[in-house]
Structures are given as structure tokens and as C-alpha cells.
Amino acid sequence: MRSAGPSQGSNSAPVGGSEAAKPRAWGDHTSAGITPKVWIIAAGDNVGTVVGDGAPAPVELPMIGAGSGGIRLASPIPHGHKVALRALPAGAEVIKYGVVIGRLIRPVIAGEHVHTHNLESMRGRGDL
Secondary structure, rough: OOOOOOOOOOOOOOOEEEEOOOOOOOOOOOOOOOEEEEEOOOOOOOEEEEEEEEEEEOOEEEEEEEEEEEOEEOOEOOOOOOOOOOOEOOOEEEOOOOHHHHHOOOOEEOOOOEEOOOOEHHHHOOOO
16 A cells, blocks of 8 residues: 555645645635736727726726736726726627627726626626
8 A cells, every 4th residue: 555645746735845825716806916907808898807906096007918008097996897998978888708798877987997886787687
């Protein structure tokens, strides 16, 4: 019988004599220590997603992914939430992933937080 010890191929074994940092699991929305930026998923999106530590306003964040340049936040936006990339009127379709995900219930300015307080979802409703 083999002795009990770390199994081969285990990713939980210590590295270099100290415990390695644990990778974040999918769905872990903590963002400590990650420089904030705005991730643009598809070229036609009119919102981006703040990734990294939530950023207070006013601050300019770099855009990554399908966008480039920067966007100045008009309001504080937590990690994982949407930010308007340009001014949008009430009733405008919100596009993320290259598809319509909802409609604005009030106008927003560029850099403003887009969430349930100003966005009506159009996904999975069944009544549209």
C-alpha cells in the first residue's frame, strides 16, 4: 500500500514550501486587488462591464476587449456591473454580448451605472 501524501496532479499541493494562492472559482465575484477596467464584450455593445475593484466616481477606467481608450465613470460602479459607454435616451435598447438585453426606463449619460434602477430586462420574460 502506498503512503498517504499529496496525490500526483493535485493543484492544492504547496508550491516552493508555501501554500499557493487559491484560484478564483467561476461565480466568485470578489475582486480584491484587481485594477479596475471596463470590459467590452462585442464591438456593437453600448454598455461595458466593470471588472476589478469597484471604482468610485469620477475616475477614468481603461477599456479592454472589443473596446479601446477609456471611459470616465459618472457614478460609482461595483465589480460585475454595467456602465453606459455613451449617452442613451429612455427607451433605448441596451446591447451587451452583441445582443439586446434590455431597455432603459430613463436616460443615462456616458459613464453612468446601468442596472435594475434604470434598466428593464427583455430576457426570459415570455411576454414580449
